[in-house]
Amino acid sequence: MSDTATTDTAMSELLTTSPDFVDIGAERTHELDRRHVFHSWSAQASLDPMVITRAEGSHIWDGAGNRLLDFTSQLVFTNLGHQHPRIVAAIQEQAAHLCTVAPQHANAARSEAARLISTHTPGDLDRVFFTNGGADANEHAVRMARLHTGRPKVLSTYRSYHGGTQLAINMTGDPRRWANDQGSTGTVHFFGPFLYRSPFHATTSEEECERALEHLAQVIALEGPSTIAAVVLESIPGTAGIMVPPAGYLSGVRELCDRHGIMLVADEVMSGFGRAGRWFACELDGVVPDLLTFAKGVNSGYVPLGGVAMSEAVAATFADRAYPGGLTYSGHPLACAAAVATIRTMEDDRVVEHAAALGDEVFRPGLEALLEDHAWIGEVRGTGAFWAIELVSDRETREPLAPYGGSSPQMAAIIAGCKRRGMLPFANFNRIHLVPPLTTSADEVREAIAVLGEALAEAAAAS
């Protein structure tokens, strides 16, 4: 037997017999969680987290053994579904070969991940700075924009989420900002386009586009163009409501930025890597940003990874001048190996094309039919595998079924009804988002839409 074969055998025995593999059962998991784990964005006392014991493809299993269709992709990151064998194998092989190296050294997994990402990012965004997730990607993109332009301010929209670190949460528009808002970090908010709840009293998407651009032009003029380093936009705002911008909006923002020497940062943390039926959602309007941030779908979230792809001009700023920033785990080999496997699988299996077809052929007709049948649905919108259902108590007034920043008994009943029927939806305020893995089948999407219809009917009858 060769040395390599001996090592391989030892490794596979180690993987199957490790005394540290944790299998303590659902009940003990829950008990220890409640005693020792501090959860995100929550008052801790009343939490009752669902234990997930197993997952495969588009399904998860809860602590009681129930199988649920995962139409959350967790936090919209398992773009290739759960336990994809190719990603799991890449992580295992990388772990067996070389678990970790410091960021100053070059590493094959990181180099190849950066090359693959660069083949799909638009325009000349061919250089990648790796981070651990989306918030720090946005932090670094803004730091780069500030140093590149020599200007302090950053503009972002109210209906947005850019992450939980200090600058990212101040750029965020949604209510998670309120308790963290220091108000002095150079972030300025404006209104992006959202025809259903138009801040501009528009009645058509053309009007919404024109007025939203006019509004941004005024904000830029009144803030002082020479003080603005960047406009940071989710190409499609995600958690804030999946508002696909009207045609011409992103390119109009690009034009405004060019006119004033402002960097355009596209936050593609949620909308990127196929979610919108394109590799990146900014492609929908043919826009090349100066900086593009990503995380989540880059490696299906199997190991934490995010990053900033930058233009040649931004990269050139730091050719002879040190970039003042870094992370211990920038471009971690395990995370990058997972990215390589994810991107190659997306290419080989035509996953982005599948997501686009799911959107056009299954989600759109299915959800539009649901809209006909349920008075609580005010609007359905989305693209690819990225859909929102806007729920209202009154279609005329468009009164949300739960207040902005809050929940309601009706929303709780709909979510519970979905779960009871075997489908986990992503819920935010008065919205249900259907955001499954991009590998979900057409039949699974039809099943989820049927479940949502039943849950809506049940909740409406009970209210």
Ligand code: PLP
């Ligand atoms: N940007 C967007 C658009 C996001 O949706 C998120 C997370 O949901 C983030 C940034 C922050 O990413 P992370 O939680 O990995 O820091």
